[in-house]
Amino acid sequence: MKYVYFALILAACSKKPVDPPKVAAPLSDGVTEFDKDEDAFEQVLKSDPALLAIGEAHAQRGATVASSAKRFTDELLPLLAGRASDLLVELMMPPKGCAKESAAMRQTQKPVLTQQAPTNQNEYVAMGDAARKLGIVPDLLRPSCDDLASINDAGDDVDGSAEGGTSQMAKIERSLETIARLTTAQGTKMLARAGRKMVVSYGGALHNDASPPPERAAWAFGPALSQAAGGRYVELDLYVPDFITSDETWTKQPWYPKWKAHEASHEAVLIELAPKNFVLVLRKI
Numbered sequence: 001m002k003y004v005y006f007a008l009i010l011a012a013c014s015k016k017p018v019d020p021p022k023v024a025a026p027l028s029d030g031v032t033e034f035d036k037d038e039d040a041f042e043q044v045l046k047s048d049p050a051l052l053a054i055g056e057a058h059a060q061r062g063a064t065v066a067s068s069a070k071r072f073t074d075e076l077l078p079l080l081a082g083r084a085s086d087l088l089v090e091l092m093m094p095p096k097g098c099a100k101e102s103a104a105m106r107q108t109q110k111p112v113l114t115q116q117a118p119t120n121q122n123e124y125v126a127m128g129d130a131a132r133k134l135g136i137v138p139d140l141l142r143p144s145c146d147d148l149a150s151i152n153d154a155g156d157d158v159d160g161s162a163e164g165g166t167s168q169m170a171k172i173e174r175s176l177e178t179i180a181r182l183t184t185a186q187g188t189k190m191l192a193r194a195g196r197k198m199v200v201s202y203g204g205a206l207h208n209d210a211s212p213p214p215e216r217a218a219w220a221f222g223p224a225l226s227q228a229a230g231g232r233y234v235e236l237d238l239y240v241p242d243f244i245t246s247d248e249t250w251t252k253q254p255w256y257p258k259w260k261a262h263e264a265s266h267e268a269v270l271i272e273l274a275p276k277n278f279v280l281v282l283r284k285i
Contacts, residue, residue, distance in 0.1 A: 022205050028222040030272040031258050033265055037282050041076045044278050045083070049198050049234035051191060051225055052084075055205030056238050068238045071122040071282055072202065081134040085194040088186055090179060090203025091124045093140040094148055101148035108171050110153060117173075127202065128234040136200075139190075141182040151175050176196065180207055183221040188234035190227045199226075203235045234276045241284050255279040 036038040045052075045062065059067035066074075080087075094102050128138030138229050157169025183201060188201040201208065201221075211234055212220035226233035244250050255271045259281050266284035273279065 002203045004092065005035070015049055029258050031262060032266040032270045032272075033262060034270060035267060035281070037071070037075050037268045038079060040044065040270040040280050041079060042282065043270060044236055046236065047276050047278075048232060049276070050194070050232035051187060051199045051201065052206035052234050052236060053122075053210075053222060053225065054200065054202045054236050054238055055208040056203070057205060057240075057243055058120055059240075059243065061115055061117055062118050063243070065242045065285070067117065067120070067123060068118070068240050068243075068282070069127060069202070072238060073127045077127065077130055077136075079130075079132060080136060080198075080200060083198060084136045085134070085197035085202050085262040086190040086199045087128065087131040087136050087138045088183065088190065088199070088201045089128055089138065089140060089208070090126045090183070090201075091121065091128075091140045094143055094230075097146065101145050101152060104152040105148050108168070108175075120255040128227055139187065140279060141179065142171070143178060143182060147178055147182070151178060159226075173219075176206065178202070180221045181220050183207065184224045184228075187221065187225045190229050191225075208235050208237070210235050232276075235278065237279045239279070239281045241281050 032040070032043070034043070047180070054072065056068035056072075059069070092105075094105075124219075128140070131138040151171055151174045152175035155167035183203070187199060187201060204215065206219055208222050209216065209220045210222035210226045212222060217223075222233065222235060244256075244259070250256055255273060258271050259269050268283040269281045271279040271281075
C-alpha cells in the first residue's frame with residue numbers, strides 16, 4: 001500500500017492499573033516540570049478532552065534521537081488504552097484508481113520530504129499498528145482522487161504551466177488546506193460515535209491550533225473540531241528537546257522562553273499557554 005505523507009515545513013480493551021501521576025508544584029507562568037513524560041501527559045488528560053489534538057515538529061533528516069512520534073507511541077499512547085476510541089494520523093491513503101495522482105503528489109512532496117527523516121512515514125504507520133493492539137481504532141486521512149488532482153494542479157496556469165517556485169508554494173498551501181479539511185470531516189465523524197471516550201489526532205503542529213493566526217487559519221482544523229467537541233478540545237504540541245534550536249522558527253514561539261528557562265533541568269516541561277492549550281517538551285534522554 002502506497003501512502004502519501006505530508007511532512008510539511010515545519011477500539012477497547014482493558015489496561016493495567018496506572019499509579020497516580022506525581023504532579024510537581026507548578027512553577028512560574030504556567031510551567032511545571034515532571035520526572036516522567038507519562039506524568040506530564042496524565043496532567044494534560046485531566047483537562048477531560050473529547051478530542052485531543054496532538055501536534056509535532058516532524059523529525060529532520062540526520063536526527064539521531066527518537067522523534068516525537070516514536071516517543072508518543074512508546075511512552076504515551078499506552079496511557080490511552082481504555083480511554084480513547086480512535087486515533088487519526090496525518091498520513092494520506094488515496095483510494096484505488098489514483099495511481100497517477102498519487103505519483104504526481106509524491107513528486108510534489110519530494111523537495112520537502114528530502115529534508116525530513118526517512119523514518120517519519122513508517123513511524124506513523126507503526127503508531128497506528130500500536131494503537132490497534134491497545135484497542136484504539138486507527139485511521140488515516142482519506143483523500144479522493146479529485147483531492148489529489150486539486151493539489152497537483154494548484155498554481156498551474158490553464159495550459160498546465162507555472163513558474164516553479166510559485167507553483168510549488170501553491171501546491172504546499174493546497175496540501176495544508178486539504179489536511180485541515182479532511183481531518184475536520186473525519187474527526188467530526190469519530191466524535192459522533194466515540195461515546196464517553198476521546199478521539200485523538202496526531203500530526204503536524206501547523207494544523208491543531210484552536211485559535212490560529214489569520215495567515216494560517218485555512219490550514220487549521222482546530223476551530224471546527226473545537227466546536228464539534230463541544231468545547232472539550234485540547235491542543236497539545238509535543239516536542240523533543242534535541243530538535244529545538246535557536247532558529248527564529250523556534251525562538252518566536254510564545255512558549256520558547258518559558259521552556260528555555262528550564263532547559264537545563266532535562267525534565268519533562270509542561271507549559272499551559274491557555275486553558276486546554278499545552279506544550280510538552282519531553283524529557284531529555
